[in-house]
Amino acid sequence: MPSEILTQTTHHQTFLHFISHPEHSPAKGIVLLAPTWAGRDTFLCNKADELTQLGYIGIALDLYGDGTVGQSNEENNQLMSPLMSNRKQLHAILLGAVETIKNQPFAKHLSLAAIGFCFGGLCVLDLARINAEVTGVVSFHGLLSPPENLTTEEIKPMVLTLHGYQDPMATPAQLQAFQEEMLTHNANWEVCSYGQALHAFTNPSANDPEFGTVYHAEISERAWQRMNSFLHACFS
Numbered sequence: 001m002p003s004e005i006l007t008q009t010t011h012h013q014t015f016l017h018f019i020s021h022p023e024h025s026p027a028k029g030i031v032l033l034a035p036t037w038a039g040r041d042t043f044l045c046n047k048a049d050e051l052t053q054l055g056y057i058g059i060a061l062d063l064y065g066d067g068t069v070g071q072s073n074e075e076n077n078q079l080m081s082p083l084m085s086n087r088k089q090l091h092a093i094l095l096g097a098v099e100t101i102k103n104q105p106f107a108k109h110l111s112l113a114a115i116g117f118c119f120g121g122l123c124v125l126d127l128a129r130i131n132a133e134v135t136g137v138v139s140f141h142g143l144l145s146p147p148e149n150l151t152t153e154e155i156k157p158m159v160l161t162l163h164g165y166q167d168p169m170a171t172p173a174q175l176q177a178f179q180e181e182m183l184t185h186n187a188n189w190e191v192c193s194y195g196q197a198l199h200a201f202t203n204p205s206a207n208d209p210e211f212g213t214v215y216h217a218e219i220s221e222r223a224w225q226r227m228n229s230f231l232h233a234c235f236s
Contacts, residue, residue: 003049006059006104010096011089016040016067017097018060020048021106028055029235030101030112032134034094034120035061036203037076039069043203044117054228057106061097063090063123073211080119087147091130094123098132111135113234115227116142118169118200121161128157128187136234138162138227140202144170144178155187160230162223164197168212192226194219 002023008015018040021027031051035044040062048058062068063083070076083090101107112134116124121142128137129152136158144161159182163175175191182189200206200213202220207213 006100008096008100010093013065013093015062015065015093015097017062017101018045018048020045020052020058020060022052022055022057025055027057027106027110029135029231030057030059030107030110031231032097032101032112032114032124033058033060034114034116034123035063036118036120036200037070037080039064039076039079040067041069043205044120047115047117050224054231056231057110059101061094061120061123063093084119084122087126090123091126091147094127095130095132098127098134102133111235113137113231115140117202119143125159125161128155128159129185131156136160136230138230140223140227141167141197141199142170144174146178146181152185155182155185155189158230158234159187159189160227161189161191162226163191163193164199164201164216164219165193165195166197166212167199169199192223194223 002021004019006017044060048060051058064079113136114124114134115138117140121139124137134157138160140162141164197219198214201216204215206215
């Protein structure tokens, strides 16, 4: 698939997003991909390539700057934690990405949606929470905690949460609170909870049961198909 790097500058920081274009037919829409806590790694870029096979332009977002990718759990946490503790900064980066992408010639007349994995799941849920210019968002085993002092009255983008019921990083209590949040903000939302899934169930590199991250090939495929159906509705 043809690919390129798109540069975004926000608050004097440079972000390098990976863009994968469909090879033949015109794109049906643009799908942003928000990364795990590792950053814009090979896993995320491969997912962008997979989206082109469904007819979309896939854009793997760099949220740490300069295409930085963590090499260990410790590095990943050091990269993610400042954004988790400063959601306004995270929102500025995300909205800057949306604005940068919408201003590209290839984005003319195309709508945007967003998907995200783990930390990226929280990122795309926040895009919905702040009513960014996306038609819908899909969270794969995402973190669910809302930002503080959210002023949105009604969440307008459609929301799909693909959740591992045994995920220690998004507990049943947090899931219940998230669902109540969606009801409070009158969102068009749905949750698909996979009973045998833990955290990171879409990531073939996840193999740490003690940490709570385990790949599940069958559930990963089912979740991807559910996303495909949801995106079709978003772009209809």
